[in-house]
Amino acid sequence: MEHLLLLHGAIGSKQQLEELEKELSNSYTVHTLNFSGHGNTIMPNEFSIPLFANDVINYLNEQQIKDAHIFGYSMGGYVGLYLAKHNPERVKKVFTLATKFLWTPTIAEKEIKMLQADKIIEKLPAFANTLNERHQPNDWKLVLEKTAIMMIALGNKNELSIDDYKTIEKSILIGIGDSDTMVTLEETIEVYRSIPKANFMVMPNTPHPIEKIDQLRLCQEIKRFFN
Numbered sequence: 149m150e151h152l153l154l155l156h157g158a159i160g161s162k163q164q165l166e167e168l169e170k171e172l173s174n175s176y177t178v179h180t181l182n183f184s185g186h187g188n189t190i191m192p193n194e195f196s197i198p199l200f201a202n203d204v205i206n207y208l209n210e211q212q213i214k215d216a217h218i219f220g221y222s223m224g225g226y227v228g229l230y231l232a233k234h235n236p237e238r239v240k241k242v243f244t245l246a247t248k249f250l251w252t253p254t255i256a257e258k259e260i261k262m263l264q265a266d267k268i269i270e271k272l273p274a275f276a277n278t279l280n281e282r283h284q285p286n287d288w289k290l291v292l293e294k295t296a297i298m299m300i301a302l303g304n305k306n307e308l309s310i311d312d313y314k315t316i317e318k319s320i321l322i323g324i325g326d327s328d329t330m331v332t333l334e335e336t337i338e339v340y341r342s343i344p345k346a347n348f349m350v351m352p353n354t355p356h357p358i359e360k361i362d363q364l365r366l367c368q369e370i371k372r373f374f375n
Contacts (some may be wrong), residue, residue, distance in 0.1 A: 150240070152176035152374065153204065155224025155368035157246070157358065158295050159263070161187040161282050162357050165221075171367045176374070179216070181207045181229075185294060191286050193299040197307040200227045207240055217374045219243045221358050230308060231350040232318045243373050245323040245366070246356050249308070250335035257302025259330070260296040265289040313342035315342065321373045325354025325361070346375070 152172060154165045156172060162180035169178045183200045185191045205241065208216065217240045220228035225244025232239045248259075265288075269276045279288035317336060322340040324331055340348040354361055 149177045153179045153216045153218050153222040157222030163180045167363050195294040201230045222246045232316045241319045242320040249339045251302040251306045253303040260263045263292040263296045321351040325351045327355040
């Protein structure tokens with residue numbers, strides 16, 4: 149079977165992809181990993197898209213995998229496209245869903261307001277507990293802090309420009325949920341139109357959080373694209 153790598157989003161972990169992994173295991177050799185600083189991995193000095201892309205390369209090398217299909221949720225999709233641009237020999241096809249492509253200083257400042265640990269503890273204590281459990285033994289507050297710094301860096305200099313997307317030669321599926329309040333339809337369509345071999349998909353009744361995505365429907369879309 150072909151190799152399929154599932155990549156989690158910002159402040160997430162591979163644990164969130166377990167249901168997808170289980171559902172797809174009869175069709176692919178499925179792999180998941182935690183990006184540096186997420187889950188139980190070693191905390192780096194800083195988070196960045198190049199660092200997370202290197203995590204993928206290291207994993208493929210460790211598993212002796214020449215190349216793989218990539219499904220990336222949110223930030224994971226950005227990492228997948230970064231690899232398609234900079235390490236195309238390791239990538240077959242890439243499917244992104246709920247990926248934020250447009251980054252400016254203003255957008256970054258808006259997004260990092262959602263990453264304030266004290267407000268999460270106050271208003272979303274259950275989510276704070278989830279983050280604490282998800283990233284043990286790492287400090288989940290540090291994960292938020294480093295993610296915020298990465299977003300500010302992206303706002304100042306996007307790791308992938310429209311000109312970069314135009315040079316990606318792989319087959320790509322760009323997906324968005326119709327109820328996603330973090331990612332706009334306009335930015336998603338702009339990237340879709342920039343990639344020469346891209347397809348576009350809208351998931352119905354789908355907000356941004358991966359826990360609220362219809363997993364069976366997503367599995368069907370994954371199989372349809374990668375088969």
